[in-house]
Amino acid sequence: MARQRAAAAGASSLVKHALFIASLLASALFSVAASAQGFSNSEILGVPAGIELESIRVRFTHFDQTGRGYQSQADRPNLHRPGSEDITIEQPQLEIVAKQGKATHRLSVPVDIITAASPDALDAVSTASRVNEAGNFQLDTRYQQDRRTAWLFHANFHLEEPFRSWTLGVGGAHAFAEDNTVFAWSLNQVVDWLDRFNIFGTRLGRGYRSTTNLNVSLTQLLSPTTVGYVGYSFTFQTGELGNTWNSIAVDMGNDKIELDGEKLPSVRHRHALVARLSQSLPWDGILKLSYRFYVDSWSLIGNTIEAQLYQRVGRHLYVRANYRFHHQTGVGFFTAIADVAAPLRTADSDLAPFVAHTVGGLIAVNLKAPRLRDLHLDFGYERYFRSNDLSVNIYTCAMGFLF
């Protein structure tokens, strides 16, 4: 019996060896046959996906801001009056979009060159450096798994004189109901490192900030001329949530007022709900409407309404007019002059209650050019102004090469 089992095992082993040798021989024969017919590896396996350039865009924007805020020490006549928030920013941007098989990569490099009344803490007490530079390297990749499903990857690095920021994000989009509905989501994690200064410009070491952000949205075709969108965004922030050198006048008692730093909570929960509508108009125009409701754990409530009207003029030219209205209540601990015993305090004009308006326009042209699908040019102007003494003129122009 044992001999029979041993014989059977030997036969099974022999069969396995025979099959292995046969498969090797078959593989070798196939390779010989393939080379005899002149097939290359790429002909057998397929051509590896190369990178195909889709577009290159450059944009230049100039921001010219004037105004006053209680957090600024620049050109402040006295502690009862706000300081200067005058600033100019030059913002060149480069964007390259390339396709690689099912993936589309978008590399963006925006740079900010800031000339301000007080761009950083050192300028709170001296004017040694009134120019600051900031740069971003951002890579977005969209992988189209199939006709209905796409995956999104996002990476960003931000570099600034006293500040570094890293972002990683992942997301997805899925179309269903015959592509009438698209559900999208994304999850982002941001880590910021910043140098901490006091209001006199003394460095106090390094601070950090963490931001975790979740977005979900639904885009729906509502009619042959209408698209709707609803989105919700939740953001959780913790760590150092200010720039650390914003100042505030503090009432010390006995009519004595001194300048000190702001005190902010170290945690912030932020919720934003957005509804948008894009409507094609019968006269070759498009109307886009948007409403955003915002609320956070600092008791700040915001309402934003935006309208954009596009009008095509001929085949190659279009113009855009836009208006944006924003109202916010301000954080619960905003004040121009704080009590010395207040646990939280800020005089930052950006956290104050105010109403803001943006009006603007843009003219764009898409021209045919040799070796290009389109040559895009646009010029735009916007004016931002708000009720607590801040206004910005924004001039922008762009050139895009679409291959």
Added chain:
Amino acid sequence: MNLLKLLKVSILLLVTVASGCLVVPQNRRAKLADPLMAFDEDAQEAHKKSKFYSTREGAAGGDGAPAGGGCGCQ
């Protein structure tokens, strides 16, 4: 009462939209294919806008932007 009605209509609309009951056939989507119909047609302009508002308005941002909330340091 009006608020309750508005809430009910909103929920009904959301459920209708989410269930994909509204179907526009492929052959009637010519107008929708216009690139200008997209909500974010220009990534550079979207970045410019996002950064501008998130560093000037406490209620802006909250969408993954690094700082926001009045911190003009980025």
